[in-house]
Amino acid sequence: MRLLQINLLLAGGWCALFGTFGFLLAFAALSLSSPMYGQTAYFKRVLLAARLGAYFLYELTVSGLQVAWDVITPTHRSRPGIVAVPLDLEEPMQITVLANLISLTPGSLSLDVSPDGRTLYVHEMFVDDPDETRRRIKTGFERLVREAMQ
Numbered sequence: 001m002r003l004l005q006i007n008l009l010l011a012g013g014w015c016a017l018f019g020t021f022g023f024l025l026a027f028a029a030l031s032l033s034s035p036m037y038g039q040t041a042y043f044k045r046v047l048l049a050a051r052l053g054a055y056f057l058y059e060l061t062v063s064g065l066q067v068a069w070d071v072i073t074p075t076h077r078s079r080p081g082i083v084a085v086p087l088d089l090e091e092p093m094q095i096t097v098l099a100n101l102i103s104l105t106p107g108s109l110s111l112d113v114s115p116d117g118r119t120l121y122v123h124e125m126f127v128d129d130p131d132e133t134r135r136r137i138k139t140g141f142e143r144l145v146r147e148a149m150q
Contacts, residue, residue, distance in 0.1 A: 003030060003042040048148040055144055059105050067106045067125060081127035082111065085120045085137050089146055095120070098145045102137065 010026030031043055070078050089095050099110035099120060107125035114121075127133050 003040060006030060045148065048144075052144040052148045055140065056101055056104075059140070063108070064106045070125075078107075078125045079127050080123065080125050081130065081133075082121055082123050083127060083130045083133045083137075085122055085134050085142075087113075087118055087120055087142065088138070089142060090117070091149070092117070094145055094149050097149065098141055101141050101145070 006026075008026075010029060027043075027046060070076055087095060087098075089098060095113060095117060099113065102108050102120075102122055103110045109123045111121040111123055113119070122133075122137065124133055
């Protein structure tokens with residue numbers, strides 16, 4: 001049985017017994033018993049996925065506050081624009097996750113992927129410098145998606 005399945009089974013058992021979410025407790029139990037499983041990338045991948053989730057929550061909060069501030073103040077600082085972001089990602093699933101994370105972030109929307117899959121077109125509400133916007137996407141979401149899904 002794969003470690004993710006074992007982790008979910010342990011978490012489900014914990015929820016059935018105590019009525020609370022037990023994924024972290026099951027993950028800790030599995031990590032303590034990790035020498036039994038030999039070399040596995042499961043633990044590293046879960047931590048990388050958690051890091052991606054934490055970064056998304058950070059971006060969600062910051063951009064949500066930025067959009068809300070722009071809406072409630074009389075002076076609008078938004079400078080909308082469409083930015084072409086060259087992609088290093090090659091897997092369609094990774095590109096899909098990246099595009100969806102960008103679209104879920106307030107003030108940004110993934111518009112399209114080029115036919116060759118090498119460029120993502122993103123509409124941003126605050127584009128002061130297109131190069132800075134590209135750099136932020138590539139060093140933030142794209143890098144973390146690549147690390148979590150490799």
